[in-house]
Amino acid sequence: MSRRNQFKGICHDILGTFVSRYNDHDGYWSLGQYVALLERLGEGQLQLKLRDATETSDGRVITVSEEYYRGAVLRMMEANSMPKVWLANATIKVSIIAPAKVACEIEIVSDLGRAYRSERTITVRPHDPVIELRRTDRFGPSNQKGR
Template sequence: MSRRSQFKGICHDILGTFVSRYNDHDGYWSLGQYVALLELLGEDELQLNLRDATETPDSRIIAASEEYYRGAVLRMMEANSMPQVWLANATIKVSIVAPSKVACEIEIVSDLGRTYQSKRTIIVRPHDPVIERRRTGRFGPSNQKGR
């Protein structure tokens, strides 16, 4: 029998894949790309909406990440025999907290209004294709390639 408290484990697992080096977009670490986007926009925080599609995402990396992680939450709920109506809202936030640190947080709100979260602080530099090597398709899994 499934329980809403399983959202806590889903938060932990989703955030683990989100901050992973295997979470790449076009062969580069997504987290570095988010930081570069934040610096370009002059912002300190971005939010990915995992419940509903964003009408006009700030970039295609955000749109791709929202789509992937929205599906990941739903797949994990299905694997745990949790009905989709239990999911009221879900977001992932990336916030710059220091020159080379970001705080990543996932928050899932159940239909009963209870909030489940997981947080991590990660050391990350902004994406720079001049000094980074691009990952090619055959080396290791990429979170956003598989469904």
């Protein structure tokens, strides 16, 4: 029998894949692209809404990531025999906390109003295609490659 406290494990697992170097978009590490976007916008925090889509003109990488991770949460809930109605809200936040450091946090709120969270601090520099090598292979892990 499934329990809502399984959201704790889902938070941990989703955040692990989110901060992973295998989380790439267009061949580059997504987290570096988020930091570059934040710097370009002059903001300190970015929020991916996993329940409803975010409207951004700048952020194709955001839209793709939201779509992927929204599906990932639902797939993990299904694998744990959790009804979709248990998911009231879910967000992933990326906050710049120091030069080359970001805090990444996922929060899932159940239908009963209880929030489940997981957080990690990651060293990352902004995406720069001039000095980064682009992932060009079609094989191997990439979090957002498959749906």
